[in-house]
Each structure stands twice: as C-alpha cells, then as structure tokens.
Amino acid sequence: MTSSRADEYLVCVPKHSSKQYNVMRFNAGDKIDIRKWVKGSLSRDLSAKKIYEEEEVYPEYGEGSEYGRKQREEARRLKYGFKRSKFKVKDQPWNLMVSAIEPEADSKKKLNGKSDIKPKVITKEFSGRKEGGIGEGSMYFVFTQRPDCTFEAHPVEDWYNFKRKIRHRTLTDEEAEEAWEKRDKILNHLNYMARKRLHINDEEEGGGEEGKIKLEKKKSSSKMKNGDEDLMIHDNEDYELYMSGGSSDDAEEDDEGTSSKKKQKKKSKPKKESDDEKDEAVEDSDDGEHEGTEIAYASDISSENEEIYDSKIAPRGLDELSSSSSSDDEEENNKPEEKNTEKSKQSKATADSDNSDLSAESASDLEDEDSLSRSALLMQQKKISPKDKKAGKRSASNSRSSTPNSELSGSPNVKRKLHDVSKKLEAQASRQSPLTVGGSNILGKRCATGVGSETSGKRQKTNPEGSGTSTPTRDSTQHGITEEAVRKYLTHKPITTKDLLKKFKAKKKTGITSEQIVDKVAKILKKLNPQKIMMGDKMHLYLKLT
Amino acid sequence: MSETHDGGDTGDSCLELSGAKHDVWLVKVPKYLANKWLNAPDGCPVGKLRITKNAGRTEVNYSMDKRLELVGEASTKNLATDHKFVLQGAERQSLAVFSTTNAKAGEKRSMEGRVVQKVDCRPVVSHNYMKLKRTQMIEACKPKRITKQLESAVTTVYKPVNVVKEELAYKEQKKSEGKKIRVAKEELEGMLFQAFEKHQYYNIKDLKDITQQPVAFLKDVLKEIGLYNKHPGHRHMWELKPEYRHHKVETKDSDDSS
Numbered sequence: 001m002t003s004s005r006a007d008e009y010l011v012c013v014p015k016h017s018s019k020q021y022n023v024m025r026f027n028a029g030d031k032i033d034i035r036k037w038v039k040g041s042l043s044r045d046l047s048a049k050k051i052y053e054e055e056e057v058y059p060e061y062g063e064g065s066e067y068g069r070k071q072r073e074e075a076r077r078l079k080y081g082f083k084r085s086k087f088k089v090k091d092q093p094w095n096l097m098v099s100a101i102e103p104e105a106d107s108k109k110k111l112n113g114k115s116d117i118k119p120k121v122i123t124k125e126f127s128g129r130k131e132g133g134i135g136e137g138s139m140y141f142v143f144t145q146r147p148d149c150t151f152e153a154h155p156v157e158d159w160y161n162f163k164r165k166i167r168h169r170t171l172t173d174e175e176a177e178e179a180w181e182k183r184d185k186i187l188n189h190l191n192y193m194a195r196k197r198l199h200i201n202d203e204e205e206g207g208g209e210e211g212k213i214k215l216e217k218k219k220s221s222s223k224m225k226n227g228d229e230d231l232m233i234h235d236n237e238d239y240e241l242y243m244s245g246g247s248s249d250d251a252e253e254d255d256e257g258t259s260s261k262k263k264q265k266k267k268s269k270p271k272k273e274s275d276d277e278k279d280e281a282v283e284d285s286d287d288g289e290h291e292g293t294e295i296a297y298a299s300d301i302s303s304e305n306e307e308i309y310d311s312k313i314a315p316r317g318l319d320e321l322s323s324s325s326s327s328d329d330e331e332e333n334n335k336p337e338e339k340n341t342e343k344s345k346q347s348k349a350t351a352d353s354d355n356s357d358l359s360a361e362s363a364s365d366l367e368d369e370d371s372l373s374r375s376a377l378l379m380q381q382k383k384i385s386p387k388d389k390k391a392g393k394r395s396a397s398n399s400r401s402s403t404p405n406s407e408l409s410g411s412p413n414v415k416r417k418l419h420d421v422s423k424k425l426e427a428q429a430s431r432q433s434p435l436t437v438g439g440s441n442i443l444g445k446r447c448a449t450g451v452g453s454e455t456s457g458k459r460q461k462t463n464p465e466g467s468g469t470s471t472p473t474r475d476s477t478q479h480g481i482t483e484e485a486v487r488k489y490l491t492h493k494p495i496t497t498k499d500l501l502k503k504f505k506a507k508k509k510t511g512i513t514s515e516q517i518v519d520k521v522a523k524i525l526k527k528l529n530p531q532k533i534m535m536g537d538k539m540h541l542y543l544k545l546t
Numbered sequence: 547m548s549e550t551h552d553g554g555d556t557g558d559s560c561l562e563l564s565g566a567k568h569d570v571w572l573v574k575v576p577k578y579l580a581n582k583w584l585n586a587p588d589g590c591p592v593g594k595l596r597i598t599k600n601a602g603r604t605e606v607n608y609s610m611d612k613r614l615e616l617v618g619e620a621s622t623k624n625l626a627t628d629h630k631f632v633l634q635g636a637e638r639q640s641l642a643v644f645s646t647t648n649a650k651a652g653e654k655r656s657m658e659g660r661v662v663q664k665v666d667c668r669p670v671v672s673h674n675y676m677k678l679k680r681t682q683m684i685e686a687c688k689p690k691r692i693t694k695q696l697e698s699a700v701t702t703v704y705k706p707v708n709v710v711k712e713e714l715a716y717k718e719q720k721k722s723e724g725k726k727i728r729v730a731k732e733e734l735e736g737m738l739f740q741a742f743e744k745h746q747y748y749n750i751k752d753l754k755d756i757t758q759q760p761v762a763f764l765k766d767v768l769k770e771i772g773l774y775n776k777h778p779g780h781r782h783m784w785e786l787k788p789e790y791r792h793h794k795v796e797t798k799d800s801d802d803s804s
Contacts, residue, residue: 008594011608021643021644021645032640037566037657038563040560040657041560043559066745066749066780067748089555139574141575142571144570155580156572
C-alpha cells in the first residue's frame, strides 16, 4: 500500500484582522499546559511608570508658580538636547495570573500507598517581558487551520517571555554584600545552608537568646575547616560559659559608659560570625594588622576550660598591654587559630579598652598590638601546657637576646600597660575564677610581649630577681614579681607594659600562670603609679628616681 | 491604540481562554517571502501547502501562488521559488499564542492556541532562488545615500552684512512704538496685582512685557509692593510682599490688595 499521502491545503493571509497575534514563551521546566487553565488575567505591569514621572512638579497657577516656567524649561531642554523617553504602555511587561487545576503530586502520599490524588486549583503568577531581536531577519507567522482545512497565516507582532514571579525572600543590598564577602570562605555549602535553616527555625520558635545559645552549641560541636573568625574551638560547655560571661561583661561596660557603639559592633561581629558556619576559612582582612605574622599550625588543643577563660580574659588584658613595642612572632607561629579568636577577642578587648582611661588614650596603639598580643595569648591558651610552652619560648627567645639592659629601661610603658591590664583583669576576675583569669591574661600578655621582642634580656634579669622580697604573696616572692623588681625596671628605662610582663614571664617557673603574673604586676604598677611617656607610638612607663 | 494619554492600562484584564484548546503552528518565514504575503492582494490565497507522509516522516512543501509573483519589487518579480517547511517539533510545553484585540473601548486579550509545531520555512535551492539572491545582494550593495548634481547654483548662501534685513525691520518697529508711556501708579499697581494673581513669581523682563512700562518706573513700584528673591529656586524673581498676597485658586479678581 502506498505510504505517501498528499494533501493540499491553501494558505491564506487574512488582511484587516482586528487581532494582533503575539507569542508567549514559558520556561520548559514550568511544564505549562494552557489547556488546563481555568481562569486567567492579563494586564500590563505599570510599575515602571514612576520612573518616568516628573521629578519636581511645579504648580502651574497660583502660589509657587513662576511666569513662563514651562516654556523656559522646554527651551532649556531643547538647548541642551535632552531627550525624554516617553512612557509607553505597549512596551511594558505583562502581568499574567492563571489558575489551573493540577493534580497534587504529593510524594508522601504515594509512599503511604494512597492512590487518590486530590486535584487542586493552583494559581501561578508570571511576568512577561518582550524579547527583542526576534524579527530582525525573518518573520514569524501563526498558522491556524480553519474548519475547511485551509491554513490561515497571521503575522506575529511581539514575542514575550513569561517567567514566574519570585515568591521567596531575596537579599537586601547589605545582605548581598555580606554574602559576597563570604563567598570564598564557605567551603561546605551543605553545612552552611543547614545552619541557616536551623537559625531560622530557632528564631521562629521564639528562641531569641536561648535559640542562639542552642545554635551556638550546635555550631561549636561541628567541625571547623580552616579556622573561623569566631575561633571558638570549644565544646558546648565552654561556649555557654563564654556566652554568659560575655553578657555580664557587656553589661558592666555599658554601665561604665563606654562607647557602646564600638562594643555593639564588635559584639555583633562575633555573633554574626558565629552565625556563619565554622567551616568558613579564616578571614585575613584586618587592614594589615597581621601583616608579617607567621602562623604556626599546632595540632594540640588545650583543655576547654582553660581555653574559655583564657580567651575571655586575654583580649581585655591585651588591650591594656597592647602598647608594647614588640610583636609576638613566635607565639603567632604556634597558633593558627589565634586569628580566629582574635577577632572575637579583639571586639571584647577593644570594648574593654574603652573602660580604662589609660587604654583609651592609646586605643589606636593598642589595637595594633591587640591582635598580636591576642594571638599570642590565644596561642598560649590553646597550648596544653602553657607553662611548658612558655618555657620553650623562653628558651627560643633566649637565643635571640642581644641587649639585656635595654629591657630595663622600658619600664614605664610596661607599667602603664600593666596598670590597664590589671584593671581589666580585676574586672574580669570578679566574674570568673580569678586565678585562671588572671593567670591566662598574664600569660597571654607575657607571651605577646615576649615573642616580639628581639632583645629579651629578661631572662638574665629574672635570675637576680628571684631573690626579691617584700612581695605580697608567696607566689610573687617565689617568682620574683616584686615591687622592687618592677621598680628596678621602671627606673632604669621607660618600658612598655608588654615588655615588663615579658621580663616576668621569662623568669616564671611552673606554678604560676601568666594570668597571675599579669595580675600581680598590675597590682604593683598600681601601687607604684609610674609616669607615662610616649615613645615612638607606644606608651611607656617609667619611674623618676627621687 | 487603546492606551490613554496618561499611560494607564485600559485593556480588559480578563484573559479569554476559549481559544486555548487550539493547536497552531509557529512558522518562521524569510523576510522577502513575508513581504510578499503581506502585500498580496486581498482575499487571495498566497500559496499551497502539500503535506505528504513519506515513510512515517511528514514533509510539507509550499508553493507560491502564481499571482503572487507579480507582487513585490521590480527586482524580485517573477522569481517564484518553492519552499519546504521543516517541522522542528515543538518545545511543546513552552510556546503559546495569545492575541490582543485593538478595540477602541478596551483591549481584549485572549488565548489563541498552543504551539504544537515550530516550523522553519526554507527555500528549495533552485536556479530561481539563486537569481533572487543575486538581485537581493545587488540591492543591498547600493549605497543608501547618493550624490546628486544640482540643476542650478545654490542661492541660499548668506553673505555677511552689517545689518540683516529682518533686524532692520525690527529696529524700525521698535522706534515706531516709541518710549513707553507711564500710566498712573495705581493703575500699574492694579496691573501688577492682577498679574501676581496668576503666578507668584515673575521675572522683571516678563513684567516689562506685560505692563509695557518703563523699567525704572516699574522697578520703583515693585520695590514698594514686592520682594526681590535672591535664593536658589525662583532666583531673580519678583513676588508680592506677604501682606499683599492673596492667592485665589479659581477666580482671578482684578484688585486683591489688602
């Protein structure tokens, strides 16, 4: 049988048709079937009209009007060749809203074995924009078949692409900028999104603080990839403590009338960072603060408790001592995570620094030092045996010592710093166990000062001071942190608090934590009340021999 | 068109869906053929479609009507070529056709159908087609702007003169008008008040035109009853003093002084 069948149809192009044909294009993924449409409405989207409206409308008659204003404006426009594009309704996009009956494809129901699918009326909204460049080289015709089997060809006037209108929340400008900043840092997107959702869920539950703490707990329990700005490699308990401590800290600072702005900003920063995932990479954009700092990748992580306390106290102490002239390269080498905690601590530290008068003077100085000292602190804290580390550092720095006597002269500065430190320490101490707090602070400070200085003659000095007397506590006496010792340093030469602490740290044996040293030195400085002098850009302390 | 001047959407937003059940073809046609179709004489079929099914494949051939050959530009006349319609299947789910009816009352929008086949109209390469293409190319190569020689010399070149004819006439006219005659002060004030009823701010030049008074006199009167604005926005503009101001929106009274 013949497989070919010829049919001939006439093609007509009707003229004077009142209808203008346009093409609607939908996204293939939307799976639109127009036969299923039940109800539809098509209208023009006039939202762009306000752009075309006159900016300033002047009254034509009566009050506020000028004679001949319109003509003048028109003449002006002509002279300068302004071309005004008119608002054309025909060129505006379409708003299409259709309701269709669609079977509700509920996968869950299928799993249960239910076979009945409820048809549901679903309304979809589309926005149809004109597509340009369609009719450049060729024309489109719509061929419809008449009942008598002739074809009618109608030219297509416009082509519209219809997209679904977005219903989900979009980022605001600020949010988008933040996300942009993080784009290289998020390494685990799944985790990131999961946390985001968790956060939203928690907030919806009305969690507020509790939610946040819960969330942070969860976060802290998850692993971090290349460290985090938050730098909280603690367990849940530690985080709790940190949180509770932090809130009380902030309250106190508020009472003291510190610059709440700075504090809030910094506070929000760690919080925000905690919101981000811990998988984020380390952020290195601190305006050159960490330039030249070497990061050591230590695998050991100190005990959680110590970490918490240390991290809490350290920043504040560092603030006060930040005016020391040397940076702690060594310690920074040892602790990569310093940076992470630095940020959060920085915030606290700077906030704290606002408290004390002294620190306020050299706030700018402190900040630079802060990061370094903090990093040093953190390094110290995170070490399992901070004392051992210190010893190790000491020995390392010993090799670098050149001019032992120079250290002595740097006393005044150090004293002042210590003064600041002690203040903060005391404040902190009130909230937590003083020993560990003070100890860690001192520790951190010492490390901060000790590492950076190339001339660490403290070791030599500490030896004779071992026989120091008139120290208030047994511990101080044992380790030579005496008033006499401090006085000696201060009278010899103006010294920064950092350097001073270094000296004491150097001769510190096991049995006293860095925080304790800081504490003691601070007390002594308070007693001695040295004079302050600006040398270079650091605050030095010294005592006049009278 | 159905849009109003203020740029609103006057059409009927209700979309008619009766035509949505129809199936249509969307055919892409080359420009020269489309022109022929659109310029065809009224009521005349433009051609014939021969649809054959060969071994499961559908072939569509289009042949142009003889009468259509006469349509079009001189160069493309009598160059009928056959075309084949290449069926490209539809992205079935995604194309549809709707129409807008340009009625004076309101624009009616309705769905016309679902596109089931996207078709490409391609000419069958033949001798005629080559000739057609050649003529098209020759047309395209011709420059749009041509140089034409003038029949006579240009007379509109202007020689530089001291005083142009029109300017001379203008000066004469001004002279004939003569100096402006001062009217009574009250009368001038009345005129000013009337003018300030209409607009709040006036330029001195405009006031001069309106009142036809010598500038010095006008300025004197203005200094009495008005203020000179120096601030940005309405700069260098005169307005009435606050005590004289009495703006009426609808009616314009001749005297409005307080």
